[in-house]
Amino acid sequence: MDTISGFEQRMEELGANLTPEAKDLIKMVLKSELVSRFSDRSQLPASFAEKALRVAKENSTSGDPL
């Protein structure tokens, strides 16, 4: 059986405490950063803010606390 590395264990514990919305945002951010790794990233902060606000509004409309 492969032993889990210290780094992996740490990140798994951190991930386990993330809300589903945060995980969703993290996936979006990671994908955007990989695509834009060697090109212009100047629009990314605004796009991340808009995504986070959209998720927050959807949750408040549905009554789910974030």
Added chain:
Amino acid sequence: MKFISISLRNWRSFHGENQLEFSVDPERPVTLILGSNGSGKTALLNAFTWVIFGEFTEGFARHNDLINHDALDLDPGDSAEIELVLTDSGKTYKVHRRVSPAQQANGTNDVSVTLDGAINVEEAIHQLIPRALKELFFFPAESFSSAKVLQDPDKQALSSSLRIDAAIRTLLAGDVYDNAASDLRASVKSAALKTPKGLSNAAVAAAGADYDQAQAELVEAQEQLTSIPDQIAHAEAEAAQAEQVASRYDPDSIQAFNKALEQKKNEVLNAQKNVEAANELYVQLARQAHSHFGGKAIHAAIKRLDAAEESGMIPPRIDSKVLDHTLSQEKCALCGEELTPEGTHRVLELKKHVADSTTAVRGMEARTQLKNYLKTSGSSLDQIRTDTTALAARFEDVPAPAGDADLAYLRATVKECITLAHRMKDRTESSLELFWSDAPEQPTQNVVKIAIAKREFLNQLENRHATLQANLGGLKHTKNAAFKILDAKSRDSKESTDRINAIRLIEEAREFFEAASNGLTEYGREDFERAINETYRDLVRKPYELRVDSSFKLELVAEGTERRIAASQAENVLLLIAFLGAIARLAPKYQQIRQERAQFRKVGAVETSSSEGFPVVIDAPTSALDEEYELEVIKALPELLPQIIIPVSAKSVDKWEANQERIGRVFVMELTSKGQRDRFTRWGGKDHVYSLSHDTIMTRTRIVPIA
């Protein structure tokens, strides 16, 4: 990854086409390039960094003088070009860079990249060999004495001048995590999440403003903390280099040189002052010239007036009214005596000349003025005599003028002084010029001052870093507290609540990426520590252990103990080579991990070996070593990596040849130059041209394969 070949055309001293094909046999991993000083070893190293990154190593001079001069003499429009061929994971990359005369003047060039024959982007090469590795994989000879990797026991330095942490994060695409954290920090400041102005609820508006400010201060500090380590590394490299330059000169010899220089300059200054003084005195003399020419006439005039008075030629000074009264009263108006007929006759005679009394007065007045003039000009002349005496005293062979020397004599003396002053000025100026030309390498105190200033700047950066680190916790606390207050006050407003929740979400994501980036550094440190202990053991057969701290500085201890070992100069060189070897071995493993996106799973548990590693070019790794260590390193270098390219001078060629079973290719950088003599180097039982003397060629290098 393997380098296959590099082709140079008109690159610096390499006139025309030159090519190197590297050994790719892992059993014979060394490509040896023999070249004398000035043959272009550093230019060859920079051929790699320029073709890959468009950049140069530290200390490489004349960045806009890349095209070979002989080529430009034949065709002023000719260009310099380099092409590097390499393979990685079964793919062939070619990167070609070209610079024309106009481009070299403004620091630009043209680059093209192909991947398996198809055009690709420059970034394809940088994904293989990131910029963060430039200083590590293309290692100049100067860096062996200036690069700092060992901890200084007397102070806690923050980071090595070789940014291993940056190299590791780049290889693992950790810059993606860093960028994510940075962009998420910036997203909180974006328009969508900013506290809007003109909120009707003043409490929410105030809390929002407080939060915005706390957030901005925290982001500012975090961004500075991100950028300062690079600044510190650069400053440390500059300070080390400046200290190395300053240390080459004995402070006593600097002081003696400066003293001698000061003396020479003062001699020139004094000589100039003598010239000025002599010229000024000559002008004074010229102003007094009239007195020289007029003086004799004035003396003669005064004598004539005196003679006239003595001989009675000057009319008596008697008023005519007195004589009229005497005649009318028939008695002397002055003494009262009766006027006799003879007396009357004399008075009548006097009366005839008395009309000339004004003339007499004028004559007397003129004589007085002339005498006064002589007195004044005599004073001026006395002063000039004094000044001339003082001037003559400055010159050995000029006698002082006599106390009554006239203007003509004084003029001759001053003229002689002027001639001598000019001669002395010429002599002292020549002496100063000769002094400078005889001691071209002598520095002024500036070398030491520069070193001190650079170290001081580094200290300031390190203090700033420490301050930022210390304040970070407080800034985070302040921001979190402001956020809590804003959250509490926003409950009544849906819009504010949505904004708060979005910020909370962004913070959560940002913390995840920061943990990922920090983890790459922390666990990468473990991999690096493991790798460098292996490479160091391969090079140095001693019971030493290397510990790598959180800033990637190394500590050398006796194995299994806490006892620090003070590394000798040779051991420091070996440490650097081990350092480079470790990261070159880690590089392909990390590349693989990046491609698999297995950073969390595998980093921290990476094993390395000499059979897998990126190629490195190390310029003259053995030049600073004594014979004992040199032999050890020559034997150990082929064990380090599967491909290693080594430009080196031929002075130890016999030691390299003793290890020839591990050397796959050998080249000579044949130097033809006015300053060289005809020399040969021996390899494989044959003599090969090493350098050639030539009457007219300044410097020309040709790459010749000899094995």
